[in-house]
Amino acid sequence: LIGTLIVFASCMCAVLEHGTQGGNETFAGLAGLAISFALSITQSLNWSVRMGSDLEAHMVSVERIMQYCKIPSEAPHTLTQDDDSCFVSWPQNGEITFSDAQLRYRPNLPLVLKGLDIHIPAQSKVGVVGRTGAGKSTLMVSLLRLVELSNGSIVIDGVDIRTVGLNLLRSRIAVIPQDPVLFSGTVRSNLDPFAEYGDERLNEVLLRVGLKAALQQGQSSNSLKSLADSSQQMAIKSLGDEVFEGGTNYSVGQRQLLVIARALLRGAKIVIMDEATASVDADTDARIQRVMRTEFKNSTCITIAHRINTILDSDLILVMDNGSAEEFDKPENLLREGGLFRDLVNAWEEGKERCSTYDGAL
Known part of the structure; x- marks a missing residue:
């Protein structure tokens, strides 16, 4: 629009001056030159607008870089005491204790873990179940210190994990992801x-x-x-x-x-399976679980389950609900006493029966 107005103004000036400068050859040349330059202004204005837009986009990138530069870094990856002889074979047993563990992913956000208090014996096989958003995967996040606890502590074989470097801690825990x-x-x-x-x-x-x-x-x-x-x-x-x-x-x-x-x-003395068999069929799932129990019999295994049948043979079952341990006991005890775990098992069995009935009808 601005370019059009400039061209229009140039043409009007040439027309208005024609009455007094009509026979002047110099005026005719200057008028033509002015109109030609006015026509090229539109292209220059388009280029200016485009450069202004690019500058704004690039400034957003600079703003993000500045924001990332101000993000607090992780805890030290190595500490002086990591070289002590006591950490050469740590952890030896794989005993884990959560004491009033509280975790939130960002300041001012709600707690995801809300005072978790559990003790996982050494070399035990623990199945973790719960509804979506109950805090199952957050257990792995807290153990690996991907996010630091807001309150409480996690102790592995008598050592608070906040007192060791991240490299040492993460090298001693094996994670098998989905x-x-x-x-x-x-x-x-x-x-x-x-x-x-x-x-x-x-x-x-x-x-x-x-x-x-x-x-x-x-x-x-x-x-x-x-x-x-x-x-x-x-x-x-x-x-x-x-x-x-x-x-x-x-x-x-x-x-x-x-x-x-x-x-x-x-x-590793501690192995975490974060729904590692969710993408395979039930038969493969069962065989993988059997290998896990055999080959990792001397390790503490925490299995975050997608299928209930995956963790029915575990030594202990942890039922997470709203960021806390709603139930934590042997599976046979939980099934006998009733509660969230028995409800999940009943729902799984009903779904299995419906699938069997549907397959039979086909």
Whole structure:
């Protein structure tokens, strides 16, 4: 609009002056030049508006960078006492105690964990259930100190986790997530990215989870060979086998087993499964759980369950509700006494019966 007004004004001036300067050749040339420059102003104005918009967008990016620079950093990754001899084999048992643990993800937000008080015995298998938003995954967040507690403490084998460096703490806890994370490279680089173990040890953990092609005879009944047919079982022939980005050349079950093998390699005394079997079928789920109980029998395993049947054979069941431990006991005791856990089991059994009836009708 501004460019159009400028062109219109130039033309009107030339017309109004024509009466007095009509025979002047210089005037005619200057009038034409003025109108030509006026026509080019529109393009210049468009460029100015575009540059102004780009500047505003870039200033938003600068504002975000400034905001990120002011975000408080994590706690120190290493501390002086991390090199003490007492931490060389810590934790030895895997005993975990939550004492009035309170956690919120940001200041001024509501608490997600609201005074959690539980004691997890060493080498026990704990199943964690609860409705969406009950605080199940927040247990893992608090144990790994991804978010610091607002109040209370978490003690592992008598050591408050806030007194150790993040590198030490996170290296002693194995996490098996719902979506297995694999990187482009080889099986060796995915199992042992820092080259800390020999090939013999790497082959051993692959054999224990039933992924190694050499596992032909004498296989334990707890392995996962029945997860796939013979062609799938030959998926890993050597440690040099290629792994695509995200492990797309392996099935979901095989990717999950590689992650389990990685946890076995580290020999962690605390293992957290965050709905690790939610993306596999029930049969594969059962076999993975059997391997977990066998291969991690000397570790404390915390299983955040998506399916109730996944944790029915656990030593203890933790029922989370609204950020607190609503129930925490052996599964048989919870089923006998009634409560949230028995309601969840009843709902699961009813759903299973409906599916069976529907399949029978088909």
